[in-house]
Amino acid sequence: MFVRRIAVVGTGYVGLTTGACLASLGHRVVCADVDEVKIARLRAGRVGILEPGLAELVAEGLAAGRLEFVLGARNAVFDSEVMFLCVPTPMGVDGAANLAAVESVVAEVGELLPQGCVVVNKSTVPVGTAARVGSLLNRPDVAVVSNPEFLREGSAVADFLNPDRIVVGCDAQDAAERVAALYAKLGAPTVLTDAASAEMVKYAANCFLAMKLSYVNAVAELCERLGANVIDVTEGMGYDRRIGASFLQPGPGWGGSCLPKDTHALSQVAGSVGFDFPLLQATIDTNARQRHRVVQKVREAVGGSLAGARVGLLGLTFKAGTDDLRDSPALAVADLLREQGARLTAFDPGVREGLSDVTVVTDPYEVARGADAIVLLTEWPEFRSLDWNRVTELMAGDTIVDTRNHLDRDALDRAGLCWRGVGVSGSPRLDAVREVVS
Numbered sequence: 001m002f003v004r005r006i007a008v009v010g011t012g013y014v015g016l017t018t019g020a021c022l023a024s025l026g027h028r029v030v031c032a033d034v035d036e037v038k039i040a041r042l043r044a045g046r047v048g049i050l051e052p053g054l055a056e057l058v059a060e061g062l063a064a065g066r067l068e069f070v071l072g073a074r075n076a077v078f079d080s081e082v083m084f085l086c087v088p089t090p091m092g093v094d095g096a097a098n099l100a101a102v103e104s105v106v107a108e109v110g111e112l113l114p115q116g117c118v119v120v121n122k123s124t125v126p127v128g129t130a131a132r133v134g135s136l137l138n139r140p141d142v143a144v145v146s147n148p149e150f151l152r153e154g155s156a157v158a159d160f161l162n163p164d165r166i167v168v169g170c171d172a173q174d175a176a177e178r179v180a181a182l183y184a185k186l187g188a189p190t191v192l193t194d195a196a197s198a199e200m201v202k203y204a205a206n207c208f209l210a211m212k213l214s215y216v217n218a219v220a221e222l223c224e225r226l227g228a229n230v231i232d233v234t235e236g237m238g239y240d241r242r243i244g245a246s247f248l249q250p251g252p253g254w255g256g257s258c259l260p261k262d263t264h265a266l267s268q269v270a271g272s273v274g275f276d277f278p279l280l281q282a283t284i285d286t287n288a289r290q291r292h293r294v295v296q297k298v299r300e301a302v303g304g305s306l307a308g309a310r311v312g313l314l315g316l317t318f319k320a321g322t323d324d325l326r327d328s329p330a331l332a333v334a335d336l337l338r339e340q341g342a343r344l345t346a347f348d349p350g351v352r353e354g355l356s357d358v359t360v361v362t363d364p365y366e367v368a369r370g371a372d373a374i375v376l377l378t379e380w381p382e383f384r385s386l387d388w389n390r391v392t393e394l395m396a397g398d399t400i401v402d403t404r405n406h407l408d409r410d411a412l413d414r415a416g417l418c419w420r421g422v423g424v425s426g427s428p429r430l431d432a433v434r435e436v437v438s
């Protein structure tokens, strides 16, 4: 495997992880961004996002001279053999992916790319984008490769360096092989395919994950109505290797910067070719309903009306382990609660700045002070070890709505609190049975 000169455009969750990890694999990487403050910070070795291991890799790369940060894509590409596009592709008004950033980088660097450079699209983009980028570039000597990224926020470095698979798509075999070779040290299964199929893999995977979660959230609701326990139900399902145990945790609905936008984008693309995709639409609709179910539980917990009720929120980020608030279900639930007149106080270990209409506190017990109910929205581990007796003393009401089944129900019981989980309505009898069996 040869060391390559690589440009990475966009230094967000994906770009910075890609740049730092490729440098750690021995390549020489120049990362570019339009954000001047971010570039200045990164040059000083400061990583502005919560990602375990990333700051260390950036520091190592800078110290070894293998990693560099520059302002603007044009300053990154002059001697690059490969250029990665890691810019945002947010949801547009019609649900479609907005490709403005991708197109603007292509316009900026098109003529500057060295002869024979390979453009690699790592941003999540609709099928046909590699072809579109190719025609915008209008450079027969430059191949465009689709190389979707599957990392998760909060474990970005670990996911990048230990991928389940690498997908590389290009209509030119040699360019696909050149990109696949960049990852050779990782020893991951590699799928080489055409560009359209690689682009489709990313949407098909993310939408499948969203579908799995909507399914499990619907099963949880049914468990509540029928008197079953979703914790045991998903455990029983997860041992089946065809189903797998991961991505079976019910919650307040799935969110984050990608699953929501990618499900809408695939739905929009399907519509654009006249394909009716009710399964995907139901996945999206079930998720919207999930947020209303949380609000309904909180309303019941405060006696039927949220007007003037004080509600404490534990967690604001879209999942634990990240500081990312983009499309967080917790914020969606907060909006709905506020619309119905609730007064909100929130604590999240990853969030320090204030939010409009939600008072953000830095001490979790402040969330409990005077609260008529508390809602746990994000599964931060530290929430499990709160002093529930202290919470009971501080609260005006007595109910904790645990939208992730994250807390120790017995500990809350002992403190005189009422725990309301998701998909759990029966007695804890099955836990006892499992102990005997194991």
Ligand SMILES: NC(=O)C1=CN([C@@H]2O[C@H](COP(=O)(O)OP(=O)(O)OC[C@H]3O[C@@H](n4cnc5c(N)ncnc54)[C@H](O)[C@@H]3O)[C@@H](O)[C@H]2O)C=CC1
Binding pocket: 009, 010, 011, 012, 013, 014, 015, 032, 033, 034, 035, 038, 072, 073, 086, 087, 088, 089, 101, 104, 105, 122, 123, 124, 125, 149, 150, 151, 152, 153, 257, 258
């Ligand atoms: N966040 C995630 O976990 C994953 C994201 N993706 C995809 O990767 C892409 C990037 O996502 P994130 O890294 O989360 O975005 P981000 O918003 O964290 O970072 C994007 C960066 O690109 C920069 N940028 C925007 N326009 C630019 C331009 N013209 N030139 C140079 N830099 C520019 C921004 O300033 C920002 O720093 C998206 O398409 C997303 O769907 C794929 C897999 C995982």
Ligand SMILES: O=C(O)[C@H]1O[C@H](OP(=O)(O)OP(=O)(O)OC[C@H]2O[C@@H](n3ccc(=O)[nH]c3=O)[C@H](O)[C@@H]2O)[C@H](O)[C@@H](O)[C@@H]1O
Binding pocket: 124, 149, 150, 151, 152, 153, 154, 206, 209, 213, 246, 247, 248, 249, 250, 251, 252, 253, 254, 255, 256, 257, 258, 259, 318, 319, 320, 329
């Ligand atoms: O394209 C992307 O950006 C990425 O989107 C997701 O990664 P991420 O957004 O970091 O978050 P996930 O860990 O997938 O969680 C998504 C949402 O589902 C929820 N979730 C996840 C798992 C689960 O069992 N239950 C559950 O409710 C989380 O709380 C969160 O709101 C995918 O998992 C990544 O493979 C993909 O690369």
